[in-house]
Amino acid sequence: MNNILVCVKAVPATTSVQVDGQYRLKREGASLQWNIADESALEAALSLKDKDGTVTVVTMGPPKLEAPLQDLLARGCDRVVLITDRLMAGADTRATAGALRAAAKRLGPADLILCGRRAIDGETGQVPGELASALGIPCVSNVEKLEWEKDRLLLHRRLETGVEVLSARGPLVVSVCEYAYSLRLPGILSMRRARGKTVERYSAADLGLTAEQCGLKGSLTKVTAMESKFPGLRNxxxxxxxAKGIQALRAMLREVQP
Amino acid sequence: MSQEILVLCPFGLDAGLLSKAAELLPGRVRAFVPAREQAEAALYGANIIHTLNCGEIVDEAALADLLAEKLKLWGSSIVLAPATIRMRNLMPMLAWKLDAGLTADCTALEMAGSDLVQTRPAFGNSLMASIRSLSRIQMATVRPGLFRPAARPNPKAEIIPESCHIREQRLRHVAFQPFSQGKPLSQAGIIVAGGMGVGSKEGFRKLSVLAEKLGAGLAASRSAVDAGFAPYRCQVGMTGVTVCPRLYIAVGISGAVQHLAGMSGSEKIVAINSDPKAPIFGYADYGIVGDWETVIDQLLKEELS
Structure with a gap:
């Protein structure tokens, strides 16, 4: 038996982004897609799940994520949960981890919690560690392969200089690398099973969170200025x-070589 | 309240980061380093040095627990760490325990009164955000190797040996398989990067030989990785690694926005491309218009002789 919780984030599908007066991302107009590393985490969960296991997906975002969540049911996830509340807007990683912890507690014990290793919009990669700490369990980041070894998990973790193989006992949080797993397509069986299932919606109040614990108010970091700075033309x-090019390149190499 | 910076480097010292801390708050820098790096920590400006003497730590959560306890005694107001993979896992766990705001992968730091202003790129490098912490303890991870080490010898630094007793082994080390190709990209001073223009795995082998000869890291654009010319860990750009070497040599790379996002922070950029209209030339400090193989072969020949 294993119960896996996967935390996913929807990110803007474009590379051009806009921010509002409080330096929050304008998400309204932008079309959203699941963060690429989170898709990897989803597929890892689906392939690790055994016959009696379940895969529950939780995300935090606007109500329009209901349809993409429904699609995850058709791909084989058992339960999909949307945390959505105006109070949650502008959450930093801490406020996000706080909301995910509350949802994880409410959803019941998971043997394994999977996240993507970082989102392509914020690029902090901090939520998995903060969530793990909030739940009092370990976190292994940057994992590119997970497999069962009896009752333990073998984790292949990509570090700067090589791959570290770890053996872990749950519960724990694991963050998964992008492109490690590619998310399966909806299948006929899972589509049939998904019929009648709906997206569960949690508000801040449902999770027992006050306005002070959510969104911008619940954040411990504040963006105080933002400037567009990309990318400087050097011309x-x-x-x-x-021959002349090589000579110049040689000179530049000599400058930086120890 | 008196301020103090703690520089956390339990897996290896980032001398540049320590120097930066000493520049921000001279005389009030505490470092936490492996015992073997005690002398280096004193050289780069630490006033109090905690030396960690223990075997390989596998469970970063356990180390975070230990550090959270220690920090209550030390009372440091700012905690900095290099944004290595392991520290980017440990710092969020520590931040949660300390009720502290944490900023990831900063590229600039400055003091404004008692506030640490943390600057970091977002959305590739398209936006630069200035961030302040609202908590008593201010925490940030900083892009490794970004700051140049500046010696500030401190022969009177106080040395405090630390041991760690990690009780429960929830995680066990099984094996480590080192990558065959040279330097980790995040620490490389020189990077040789290839794109679709390199054309094949064989082409990348050539770049890899050159990288090794130069003591450089080998990188690739996303399309070259997608084509199977190079492994994913070499990918630089929005969905790969972000790098800031002193010299970035872009070989056969056209210069897609997503790639530029990962390397436009490089100190110097040289582009080699046969297409004079390739966008990469606009973002390069120096361009060589021509066949990449001619240039690389010539460089290899010079390196060998």
């Missing part, structure tokens, strides 16, 4: 004579 000289 350096172009050399068409390879």
């Amino acid at each position: 350096g000289p172009k050399e068409t004579d390879p």
Whole structure:
């Protein structure tokens, strides 16, 4: 038996982004997609789940995520939960982890909690660790392969200099690398099973969270300024004579080589 | 209240970060380093040095528990760590325990009164955000190798040996398989990067030989990774690693926005491309218009002789 909880985030599908007066992302207009590493985590969960196990998905975001969550049921997830509340807007990683902890507690014990290793919008990768700490369990980050070894999990973790293999006993949080697993398509069987299932919606009050614990108010970091800074044109000289080019490159290499 | 910066480097010292801390709050820097790096910590400006003497720590959560206890005694007001993979896992756990705000992967730090202003890129490098912590303890991870180490010898630094007793082994180390290819990209001073223009796995082998000769890291654009020319861990850009070496040599890379996001922070960028209209030239400090193989072969020949 294993119960797996997967935390996913919807991110803007474009590379051009806009922020509002409080430096929050304008998400209204942008079309959203599941963060790429989170899709990896979803597939890892679906392939780890055994016959009696369940995969529950939780996300925090606007009501329009109901349809993409419904789609995850058709791909084989057993239960999908949407935390949605105006109070949650502008949450930093801490406020997000707080909301996820409350949802995880309410959903009942999970043997394994999977997240993507970072979202392509915020790029902090902090929520998995904060969530683990909030639940009092360990967290292993940057994992590219998970497999069962009897009652333990073998985790292949990609570090800067190589791959570390760890053996872990749940419950724990694992963050999964992008492209490690590619999310399966909806299947006929799971589509049939998904029929009649609906997206469960939690508000801040449902999770026992006060306005002070949510969103911008519940955050411990504050963006105080933001400027567009991408990417500076350098327009350096172009050399068409390879011999001269190589000579210049050599000089630059000498400058930086120890 | 008196301020103090704690620089956490339990898995290896980031001398540049320590120097930066000493510049921000001279004389009030505490470092937590492996025992073997005690002398280096004193050289780069630490006033109090906690030396960690224990075997390999596998469970970062257990170390976070230990540090949270220690911090209650130390009372540091700012906690900094290099944004390595392991520290980016440990710091959030510690931040939660300390009720502290945490900013990830900063590229600039400055003091404004008692506030630490943390600057970090968001959305690739398209936006730079200035962030302040609202908590008593201010925490940030900082892009590794970003600041240049500056010696500030401190022969009178106080040395405090620390032991760690990690009781329960919820995690066990099984094996470590090192990557064959050279330096980790986040720490490389020089990076040789290839794109679709390199054309094949064989082409990348050539770049890999050059990278090794130069003591450089090997990187690739997303399309080159997708084509199977290089493994994913080499991918630089929005969905790969972000790097800031002193010299970035872009070989056969056209310069898609997503790639630029991952490398436009490099100190110097050289582009080699046969297409004079390739966008990468606009973002390079120096461009060589021509066949990449001619250039690389010539460089290899010079390196060998």
